[in-house]
Structure formats: C-alpha cells, structure tokens
Amino acid sequence: MTAALKIATDALLEVRGVTVRFGGIVALDNISFTVAEGQIAGLIGPNGAGKTTAFNVLSRLYKPSEGAVRFAGRSLLALGAHQIAGAGIGRTFQNLALFRSMSVLDNVIVGAHARGKSGFLGNAFRASLGRREERELSETARAMLTFVGLDHLAERPIASLPFGTQKRVELARALASKPRLLLLDEPAGGLNHEEVAELSGLVRRVRDGLGITVLLVEHHMAFVMGISDKVVALDFGRVIAEGPPAEVRCDERVIRAYLGKAEG
Amino acid sequence: MSAPGTIVSALPAQRIAGLDADFWRRVLIALAVMIAVLLPWAVSDYRVFQFTQAAIYAVALLGLNILTGYNGQISLGHGAFFAIGGYAAAILMHKLGVPYYLTIVPAGLAAFAVGVLFGLPALRLEGLYLALVTLSMAVATPQFLKYFDHWTGGSQGILLRKPAAPLWLPIGRDRWLYYQVLIVLLIAFWAGSNLLKSRTGRALVAIRDHPISAAAMGINLPLYKTCAFGVSALFTGIAGAMAAIVTGFVAPDSFNVFLSISFIVGSVVGGIATVSGAIFGGIFIQFIPNIANQISDAAPWAIYGMFLLGFMYVMPKGVAGFIKERAIRYRQARESADADEAR
Numbered sequence: 001m002t003a004a005l006k007i008a009t010d011a012l013l014e015v016r017g018v019t020v021r022f023g024g025i026v027a028l029d030n031i032s033f034t035v036a037e038g039q040i041a042g043l044i045g046p047n048g049a050g051k052t053t054a055f056n057v058l059s060r061l062y063k064p065s066e067g068a069v070r071f072a073g074r075s076l077l078a079l080g081a082h083q084i085a086g087a088g089i090g091r092t093f094q095n096l097a098l099f100r101s102m103s104v105l106d107n108v109i110v111g112a113h114a115r116g117k118s119g120f121l122g123n124a125f126r127a128s129l130g131r132r133e134e135r136e137l138s139e140t141a142r143a144m145l146t147f148v149g150l151d152h153l154a155e156r157p158i159a160s161l162p163f164g165t166q167k168r169v170e171l172a173r174a175l176a177s178k179p180r181l182l183l184l185d186e187p188a189g190g191l192n193h194e195e196v197a198e199l200s201g202l203v204r205r206v207r208d209g210l211g212i213t214v215l216l217v218e219h220h221m222a223f224v225m226g227i228s229d230k231v232v233a234l235d236f237g238r239v240i241a242e243g244p245p246a247e248v249r250c251d252e253r254v255i256r257a258y259l260g261k262a263e264g
Numbered sequence: 265m266s267a268p269g270t271i272v273s274a275l276p277a278q279r280i281a282g283l284d285a286d287f288w289r290r291v292l293i294a295l296a297v298m299i300a301v302l303l304p305w306a307v308s309d310y311r312v313f314q315f316t317q318a319a320i321y322a323v324a325l326l327g328l329n330i331l332t333g334y335n336g337q338i339s340l341g342h343g344a345f346f347a348i349g350g351y352a353a354a355i356l357m358h359k360l361g362v363p364y365y366l367t368i369v370p371a372g373l374a375a376f377a378v379g380v381l382f383g384l385p386a387l388r389l390e391g392l393y394l395a396l397v398t399l400s401m402a403v404a405t406p407q408f409l410k411y412f413d414h415w416t417g418g419s420q421g422i423l424l425r426k427p428a429a430p431l432w433l434p435i436g437r438d439r440w441l442y443y444q445v446l447i448v449l450l451i452a453f454w455a456g457s458n459l460l461k462s463r464t465g466r467a468l469v470a471i472r473d474h475p476i477s478a479a480a481m482g483i484n485l486p487l488y489k490t491c492a493f494g495v496s497a498l499f500t501g502i503a504g505a506m507a508a509i510v511t512g513f514v515a516p517d518s519f520n521v522f523l524s525i526s527f528i529v530g531s532v533v534g535g536i537a538t539v540s541g542a543i544f545g546g547i548f549i550q551f552i553p554n555i556a557n558q559i560s561d562a563a564p565w566a567i568y569g570m571f572l573l574g575f576m577y578v579m580p581k582g583v584a585g586f587i588k589e590r591a592i593r594y595r596q597a598r599e600s601a602d603a604d605e606a607r
C-alpha cells in the first residue's frame with residue numbers, strides 16, 4: 001500500500017480515470033497510468049485503440065469529460081494548449097506537422113518559442129531582449145539539429161527533405177523547448193530498417209544524454225519492446241496491461257488484442 | 265488560404281563575389297532608397313504626387329501582407345482601416361487643431377484599436393468566411409462615415425489645408441510631402457521587416473502553416489492572431505492618415521469597396537507573403553489604372569483586368585516572389601557552373 005502510494009506521488013506524469021468521448025464513440029474509457037521521471041515508456045495498442053487521443057489529452061488539444069492529469073505536481077487540465085510546451089512537455093505528431101514554408105532551422109527555432117518572451121513592440125524596434133533571445137533561440141535550435149545529426153541541413157527548405165529526415169526535424173523541434181517529458185507519436189512510422197535502428201539510439205540518447213523522460217506511441221513491436229522500461233497497452237480505449245515489456249508482451253489480453261487485428 | 269509558398273529564410277547563407285547574400289540584400293536596399301530619394305528631381309510635380317500616393321499604398325499593403333500573407337487571415341476590408349486612419353487624422357487636424365505631423369501616430373493607434381476589436385470575432389472565422397465578413401466591413405464603411413456626420417462632415421467629407429514646405433526649404437509642396445511620406449515608409453518597412461524576422465514573425469507564419477502544431481509549440485493563437493489584426497490595421501491606418509494629409513481631403517466615397525479590393529489586388533500582385541512586394545503592389549494600384557486609361561478611354565477597366573491577368577500569369581507568386589525565385593535560380597546556376605569548373 002505505501003509502496004503503491006509512493007510510486008503514484010513520484011510519477012512525473014500521472015493520468016487518472018481519463019475518459020474522452022466523440023459523440024457516441026468512447027475513445028478513452030477511464031484510463032489510468034503513470035510515467036516516472038527518467039523512464040522511457042511505451043504506449044501500445046492496435047489501430048484505433050486511443051493512443052493518439054491520449055496524447056491529444058496531454059497536449060490539451062482534447063478535453064476529457066472525466067479524469068485528471070497531473071504533470072510534475074500540477075494539474076495539466078487547468079492549462080491551455082499553448083501552455084503545455086512552457087510547462088515542460090514537448091511532442092511530435094503521428095503525421096508530420098511541420099511549418100512547411102520555413103527552413104529547417106526556423107522550424108526548430110519555433111520549437112523554442114515557449115522559451116522566449118519578446119513581443120510585437122520589442123521585436124519591431126529591435127529591442128535588446130529580442131536580439132539576445134534571437135541568438136539564444138537559434139543557438140538552442142542549432143544544438144538540437146546537431147543532436148539529431150541534421151546541422152548540415154539547417155538552411156534548407158523543410159519541404160525539400162525526405163520523410164524520414166522531416167521526422168527527425170520534428171524531433172529536434174520538440175527538443176528545442178527543452179522539455180522534461182517528450183511525447184513521440186509513432187516515431188518509427190514510415191521509416192526503413194536502418195532508420196528505425198538509428199531512432200532507437202537517438203531516443204536513448206534523449207533520455208540518457210539530455211535527461212528527458214520519454215513516452216512514445218508505437219506499432220513497431222521490436223522497437224518499442226527493445227527500448228521501453230515500461231509499456232502500457234490500450235485496446236478499445238481501455239488499459240489492458242501495464243508493466244515491464246517482458247510481462248506485457250506475454251499478457252494474454254495483449255496477445256488477443258493484437259491477434260484479433262489484421263496487423264500488429 | 266494555403267501558404268503561398270513563401271521563402272522565409274530558406275536561402276542558404278551563400279556568397280556571391282566573395283560577399284554573403286545578406287550584404288547584397290543591403291546593397292539592393294541602399295540602391296532602392298537612393299533611387300527613391302533622387303526620384304522627385306527626375307519627374308514632374310504631378311508624378312511626384314503620384315509616387316507619394318504609391319508610397320502611401322505601399323505602407324497600407326505592408327499591413328495587409330502581415331495579416332493575410334504572413335498570418336493567413338484573409339481581409340477584403342482593409343479600406344476600412346485606411347478610412348479610420350484618414351478620418352482620425354482629419355478630425356484631429358480640423359476639429360482639434362492638431363498639427364498634421366502629430367496626427368499620424370494617434371491615427372495609427374485608432375486603427376490598431378479597431379483592428380484588435382475586429383480581430384476578436386475573427387478568431388472564430390476562417391478562410392472564405394473571414395473574407396466575407398471583412399468584405400462586409402468594406403461595404404459598410406462609406407455609410408458609417410456618412411451616418412456620424414457631426415464628426416465626419418457627412419457626405420461632404422472634411423476639407424483640410426495641405427501642408428506647405430517650410431520657407432527655408434526651396435523644394436515645393438509636392439516634394440516636401442513626398443519626402444515626409446518616404447520617411448514614414450522607411451520607418452514602417454524597417455519595423456515591419458524586423459517584426460517578421462523575429463520570434464513574433466515566425467509565430468505568425470507558424471500559425472498560418474499549421475495552427476495545431478503552432479499551439480503545441482507554445483504559441484498563444486488568440487493573442488497572436490488578434491495582435492496581427494491590430495498591427496496590420498495600424499500600418500494601414502497610418503497610410504490612411506498620410507493619404508488624408510497629402511490629398512487635403514477625406515470623403516466617404518473615397519473609401520468604397522473598390523479601395524479594399526484594390527488593396528488585396530496590390531498585395532497579391534506584389535507578392536502577398538513578402539515585405540518588398542508591398543512596394544510593387546503600391547506602384548501597381550497607383551499607376552496601372554492610369555495607364556489603362558491612357559491606353560483606352562472607352563474600356564479602361566477591361567485593360568486593367570488584362571494587366572492583372574498578365575501579371576498573375578507571368579508572376580503567380582507576385583513581383584517579389586518572382587524576383588526571389590529568379591535570384592535562387594541564378595545562384596543555383598552559378599553553383600553548378602562553379603562545380604563544373606572545379607571538376
């Protein structure tokens with residue numbers, strides 16, 4: 001009992017009893033799970049299980065009809081969508097959501113928006129705060145591009161790059177806000193074998209090198225089981241298993257959920 | 265509105281003749297300013313007056329470009345902000361005896377306030393719906409101005425005294441006005457391009473490109489979109505104030521729907537998501553109707569329409585977009601030529 005309580009209060013992220021409905025569909029049905037600081041946690045489940053919906057609740061893009069979400073000791077549901085980055089949560093999107101008219105570097109600089117303060121008036125008249133920020137933000141952005149190995153493409157228009165590279169830019173953009181928790185929605189989706197292997201190393205370095213806790217949604221079982229400290233399995237909007245990858249992999253309900261569908 | 269393929273800072277920091285692209289950009293700007301300074305001494309007084317008006321339109325279009333080009337909120341009603349700036353300046357001068365040069369900033373602020381008020385309901389509207397609502401604002405403007413006739417002088421409008429050059433400056437009124445407008449234009453374009461190159465400017469473009477993603481990056485959409493409306497109106501209102509000063513007259517019918525349509529035409533023809541495009545757009549809306557008139561007295565608007573088609577056919581991204589594209593191609597050609605030589 002006391003051990004369970006301790007885990008709950010230690011958790012960096014705590015989702016408790018969250019329900020999301022879209023009209024008649026119950027996309028998330030009273031789900032609860034936690035992610036501890038320093039963990040790489042995987043969120044798995046067949047298509048339509050509610051994984052992206054869960055991310056969108058954490059990003060405050062969707063409002064749950066019931067439940068609570070606590071992050072680093074504060075309630076996330078009290079914040080607006082634009083306050084999540086500042087609170088310390090960065091994310092990538094399942095389908096690319098880059099700013100398509102911008103260069104690679106500018107995309108990543110926008111990722112650091114929450115770290116800046118300068119406004120319309122100061123920026124228009126080149127006040128010193130804005131100029132200092134400009135230097136800091138572009139340094140941060142370049143460092144993140146170096147981190148993901150794309151510094152040589154900084155000036156390129158984003159739209160001119162291949163899919164896998166754009167996904168890495170999205171990762172750099174999410175890192176630019178220097179988050180405590182990083183949400184990755186199907187980071188391996190659409191990548192080839194080599195790229196997936198590189199991605200594993202990269203995600204580990206995000207945790208070990210930058211000290212960022214990671215929660216990732218993934219279909220790619222080998223990838224997610226290989227990298228995660230803990231796995232949460234969803235099916236039809238419910239949590240059907242939560243625990244170390246070796247346990248969840250053998251869980252009867254998880255196997256059934258995946259066998260019941262065409263693809264894993 | 266889909267992103268009109270802008271190039272925000274996609275140009276590689278390349279070197280031409282040993283100097284970087286930024287240096288050459290500065291050289292071009294310095295040249296353009298020099299031409300603008302010398303221009304009044306090469307043309308007649310009447311032409312000077314026309315160029316003054318083109319410069320005023322350019323400032324108005326810069327405001328529209330910020331809102332529609334960079335932030336993706338379509339406005340077909342910017343003539344209304346031009347009118348607010350014009351009338352604010354006229355009322356300050358005529359009713360309160362404020363010197364003309366002190367009316368420009370308050371006129372801009374008045375337009376800013378109305379722009380913010382308009383930006384709030386605009387948060388709920390997108391694309392064509394926003395276009396229609398702003399169009400209705402343009403349609404209503406002349407009638408509003410006539411209705412509040414105690415302040416606006418009704419359909420007669422307000423007649424103002426045109427400022428004359430100081431006695432010690434032997435340059436004549438038209439050149440005097442031209443240079444003052446030029447100074448305001450330079451400040452407006454300096455501030456506008458600073459804004460668009462900054463954290464704020466990138467946030468505006470991010471909202472246009474992908475609003476959901478922009479919010480996830482921490483950008484406060486309602487705040488930025490409302491401020492974009494206000495700042496856009498500020499520029500256009502300042503332009504309206506200058507128009508009132510240099511023509512010495514404001515009347516409801518000079519702020520009709522066609523003025524608003526001309527603005528969006530000028531923005532698109534010049535290059536809607538660019539800063540320099542506002543200059544080309546200003547020149548277009550000032551001079552093309554005149555040229556069309558000279559070509560055919562009978563059907564000037566048909567000629568105008570043909571000019572418009574021609575411009576959009578040859579330069580679908582506007583004049584500024586066209587020039588940028590050419591510059592990139594020229595560079596790429598040089599690069600591959602250099603690479604061939606090195607082989």
Ligand SMILES: Nc1ncnc2c1ncn2[C@@H]1O[C@H](COP(=O)(O)OP(=O)(O)O)[C@@H](O)[C@H]1O
Nearest residue numbers: 022025027045046047048049050051052053054
């Ligand atoms: N914005 C939405 N409107 C209506 N239904 C939605 C919306 N987003 C998700 N859903 C539904 O919620 C369920 C879970 O979807 P999602 O979270 O995208 O699944 P996953 O990411 O696990 O594949 C699906 O049935 C989906 O159709």
Ligand SMILES: [Mg+2]
Nearest residue numbers: 051052053094
């Ligand atoms: Mg999904």
